[in-house]
Amino acid sequence: MTHRVHRLPLIATTTVALAVVVVACAETQGSSPATTIDAAATASATRTVEIAMQDIKFDVTTLTVELGETIDFEFTNTGKTVHDAFIGDSDAQMEHGEEMAHMGDMAGHSVDETAVTVQPGASGHLSYTFTERGTYEVGCHQPGHYEAGMKIQVVVE
């Protein structure tokens, strides 16, 4: 007796983040306004952004995020050379660039949770919560890459 294998269709990896914010409007007679929870109210959202690392650029150059939003960056290195991604403001980018330069072949000296290195053909993941308004950058700090424009401008609104 042959057992028939029923083929299940592959469910596309569509991630839909539904942020359901339920605001309970309790009428309060209190005189003092509620303590500020605005940031907390938006902090629950998580969004996945897929970015290809090419030689030598990211396929995304600008990204707008909401204050408190967490972005799951999914990098895929489609190029032929190693790339990395470091998140920070432009000052942090400069500092990180210098650190990388001084590191020489001591690469891997420290594991930085705001940076990921991705080999050709591989994928890398980075999660970051944007808690301050302003402009951030995601930069690749392989020699010459950031200078060549391999960066993403992230504007937090």
Ligand SMILES: [Cu+2]
């Ligand atoms: Cu690069």
